[in-house]
Amino acid sequence: MKDRQNNETPILQISGLKKYFPVRRGFFQRISGWIRAVDGVDLSVPPGKTLGLVGESGCGKSTVARTVLRLLDPEAGSIRFDGEEISRLTEAELKPVRRKMQIVFQDPYGSLNPRMTVGQSIAEGLRAFGIRSTVRRQSRTAELLELVGLSADSSERFPHEFSGGQRQRVGIARALSVEPDLVICDEPISALDVSIQAQIINLLKDLQQRLGLSYLFISHDLNVVGYLCDQVAVMYAGKIMEEAPAMALFEDPRHPYTRKLLSAIPEPDPSRKGRTAEAFEAETEAEPRPEAAPEGCPFLSTCEDRDARCEHLEDAMYPVAEGHLVRCPKASGNVGSEGFPDCI
Amino acid sequence: MALTEDNAGAPLLSVEDLRVYFHGDDTVSQAVDGIDFTVGPRETVCLVGESGCGKTVSALAVLGLVPTPPGRIVSGRIVFSGADLAKMKEEELRKIRGNRIAMVFQEPLTSLNPVFTVEDQISEAIRIHHPMSEEALRQRCVELLADVGISSPEDRLSDYPHQLSGGQRQRVMIAMALACDPELIIADEPTTALDVTVQSQILMLFSSIQLRRNMSILYITHDLGVVAGVADRVYVMYAGIIVEQAETVQLFGSAKHPYTRGLLASLPSRSRRGQRLYSIPGSVPNPARKPSGCPFHPRCGHAIASCRTEYPPMCDYGQGHLARCPVLFESAGRKVRR
Numbered sequence: 001m002k003d004r005q006n007n008e009t010p011i012l013q014i015s016g017l018k019k020y021f022p023v024r025r026g027f028f029q030r031i032s033g034w035i036r037a038v039d040g041v042d043l044s045v046p047p048g049k050t051l052g053l054v055g056e057s058g059c060g061k062s063t064v065a066r067t068v069l070r071l072l073d074p075e076a077g078s079i080r081f082d083g084e085e086i087s088r089l090t091e092a093e094l095k096p097v098r099r100k101m102q103i104v105f106q107d108p109y110g111s112l113n114p115r116m117t118v119g120q121s122i123a124e125g126l127r128a129f130g131i132r133s134t135v136r137r138q139s140r141t142a143e144l145l146e147l148v149g150l151s152a153d154s155s156e157r158f159p160h161e162f163s164g165g166q167r168q169r170v171g172i173a174r175a176l177s178v179e180p181d182l183v184i185c186d187e188p189i190s191a192l193d194v195s196i197q198a199q200i201i202n203l204l205k206d207l208q209q210r211l212g213l214s215y216l217f218i219s220h221d222l223n224v225v226g227y228l229c230d231q232v233a234v235m236y237a238g239k240i241m242e243e244a245p246a247m248a249l250f251e252d253p254r255h256p257y258t259r260k261l262l263s264a265i266p267e268p269d270p271s272r273k274g275r276t277a278e279a280f281e282a283e284t285e286a287e288p289r290p291e292a293a294p295e296g297c298p299f300l301s302t303c304e305d306r307d308a309r310c311e312h313l314e315d316a317m318y319p320v321a322e323g324h325l326v327r328c329p330k331a332s333g334n335v336g337s338e339g340f341p342d343c344i
Numbered sequence: 345m346a347l348t349e350d351n352a353g354a355p356l357l358s359v360e361d362l363r364v365y366f367h368g369d370d371t372v373s374q375a376v377d378g379i380d381f382t383v384g385p386r387e388t389v390c391l392v393g394e395s396g397c398g399k400t401v402s403a404l405a406v407l408g409l410v411p412t413p414p415g416r417i418v419s420g421r422i423v424f425s426g427a428d429l430a431k432m433k434e435e436e437l438r439k440i441r442g443n444r445i446a447m448v449f450q451e452p453l454t455s456l457n458p459v460f461t462v463e464d465q466i467s468e469a470i471r472i473h474h475p476m477s478e479e480a481l482r483q484r485c486v487e488l489l490a491d492v493g494i495s496s497p498e499d500r501l502s503d504y505p506h507q508l509s510g511g512q513r514q515r516v517m518i519a520m521a522l523a524c525d526p527e528l529i530i531a532d533e534p535t536t537a538l539d540v541t542v543q544s545q546i547l548m549l550f551s552s553i554q555l556r557r558n559m560s561i562l563y564i565t566h567d568l569g570v571v572a573g574v575a576d577r578v579y580v581m582y583a584g585i586i587v588e589q590a591e592t593v594q595l596f597g598s599a600k601h602p603y604t605r606g607l608l609a610s611l612p613s614r615s616r617r618g619q620r621l622y623s624i625p626g627s628v629p630n631p632a633r634k635p636s637g638c639p640f641h642p643r644c645g646h647a648i649a650s651c652r653t654e655y656p657p658m659c660d661y662g663q664g665h666l667a668r669c670p671v672l673f674e675s676a677g678r679k680v681r682r
Contacts, residue, residue, distance in 0.1 A: 056539035056540065056541060056542075057510075057539055163627040163628070164627075165627055166627070193394040193395055193566070193627075193628055194394055194566055194567075194568070194607055194610070194611075195394060195603075195606065195607060195610060195623075195624040195627075195628065196623075196627060196628075197610070197612070198610035198611075198612065198621040198622065198623035198624070199623040199624075199625075201612055201621055202620060202621055202623055205620075220539065220540060222540070223569070223611065223612050223613045223614075224612045226612075226613060226614030226617070227612035227613055227614055227616055227617055227621070228612065246614065246617075247614065247617075250614050260541055261540065261541060263544075264540040264541045264543065264544035265540060265569070266540070266543065266544070266547075266567060266569025266570045266572070266573050267569050267572065267573075267613070268568040268569050268571070268572045268596060268608065268611055269572055269596065270572045270573075270575075270592045270593045270596050271593075
């Protein structure tokens with residue numbers, strides 16, 4: 001991990017990324033405020049590695065994915081793909097870049113056209129990127145289906161003829177058809193049956209090894225993220241609260257939110273039953289409101305460790321160890337002379 | 345079937361040989377195909393399985409809520425504190441439903457009525473089963489909301505479902521279920537639509553309510569992590585039948601059925617980093633085209649010729665641990681009584 005970071009440019013590097021959505025009210029639909037869905041996010045995916053982006057619904061993780069793919073236009077910030085700044089490119093300029101980054105969606109049924117055979121769906125991407133010969137498209141489609149563990153003759157069948165796991169394989173084949181370097185996986189297994197999830201996880205891992213893919217893996221399932229990812233970023237209310245190598249994050253979580261999230265993982269171990277009892281006797285849940293809290297720590301209202309300084313928290317990440325950053329000066333552990341450590 | 349409760353008394357709910365079939369144009373889906381389970385007093389029992397295994401249909405059958413047609417309860421006894429619900433008339437069943445047995449559904453936003461306030465919806469069941477004055481009714485709603493951990497319940501009474509967060513909606517659903525002090529709550533994937541932190545709050549809420557009210561809970565889920573967190577006993581369902589039943593610790597410690605073992609081995613976790621995950625080959629069978637013999641045999645690494653033709657008997661490992669796999673039972677040096 002370390003040598004790669006030093007020697008190679010990250011496949012994806014985003015910094016200061018912001019995406020706001022307007023809140024419209026009244027008869028004239030005047031803009032009355034902004035939802036800060038993504039509010040200054042820095043992330044980096046090294047080549048051949050997997051960055052996990054975790055958080056609860058509404059934290060902005062899917063908006064990050066969509067903005068990186070330029071399906072949404074960012075308000076501010078930079079998105080560098082393989083060293084090239086893409087946040088201001090026009091649609092035409094984007095086309096060659098799009099080929100290099102693909103997405104696998106959560107719901108494999110909703111993201112495949114029910115009127116097209118699987119073969120047609122996969123070939124669509126090939127045609128769009130300039131493979132004109134039908135024969136070549138067909139042979140490439142067969143190759144791709146085999147790559148994801150489906151028989152080549154499934155190209156004649158329609159999505160409804162496949163099970164959920166098989167459809168997700170088709171979704172992956174489709175993403176891989178244009179030979180991307182980066183695949184953004186947006187909750188790729190959460191719609192699948194338990195006995196099928198492991199098949200898809202294994203497939204994603206195999207493909208990464210064989211093709212040298214990089215993944216931005218978006219999920220709310222911390223067990224999967226802990227298994228699959230090299231580096232993990234925890235997102236809350238549009239901001240990254242903590243980022244660390246996967247093992248460090250699970251073994252030494254620093255941010256109060258990360259700790260809360262980790263203690264809530266339902267682990268298949270009955271000896272943990274009731275272990276989190278005290279932690280969650282809390283009467284009501286406070287949820288992040290992306291509209292509010294322009295200043296201070298976004299986790300302020302729920303945090304048990306808060307004090308007056310948290311209301312005027314600098315917008316900064318504090319280092320804990322190499323590759324481990326946390327958006328909480330107290331939690332970083334290296335408190336400086338004035339109570340706050342040096343931020344980076 | 346052997347009684348598996350620690351406490352000697354009769355189970356609160358006992359389901360025997362339940363079969364629910366769905367009739368299509370030219371197919372019959374055997375959604376639930378002969379299951380037996382019991383829920384003891386003050387016990388939390390999990391039915392766990394993947395989509396289409398029949399766990400939700402089993403729960404609906406208990407309450408007489410299977411849509412008929414196309415569904416039909418083909419056979420089975422559903423004995424709830426001495427009375428067979430399967431034989432009851434609709435009017436009699438209505439006195440039990442929402443009153444002595446209540447249900448909590450997966451998706452609170454679709455199961456709450458968007459045009460009624462929280463108070464209307466909680467008080468509905470009380471009005472029907474235990475009529476009382478408006479004043480007392482309001483008081484009862486406030487108590488129930490406080491009971492499920494909703495802050496300033498008086499202010500929430502006049503809220504509509506869309507004004508609540510996902511976790512609060514599920515709390516309201518639970519308050520509705522508790523309204524008539526039921527003896528049994530059936531919770532069908534109550535936390536599947538929720539975030540993990542909210543899920544763990546709701547799970548805690550279930551266990552604290554159960555302790556305070558001495559209820560039984562039949563909990564339906566596909567998530568083995570949730571099972572480990574809530575259940576006293578577990579029934580594992582596959583393709584309409586129960587393939588294994590055991591106390592939770594037993595099940596997670598020494599699963600006896602190849603399907604349960606496969607599921608447990610396939611769970612990703614950080615302790616399995618770097619290892620390849622075990623994965624059960626193939627996919628869940630279509631309920632209308634179930635394999636012959638043991639329905640798991642096409643995906644099973646232990647299958648022998650007889651698995652293809654013979655319906656597997658329940659094999660008793662003792663202490664309430666049963667598994668429907670004679671192959672592993674015999675390889676453990678035990679004799680199958682057929």
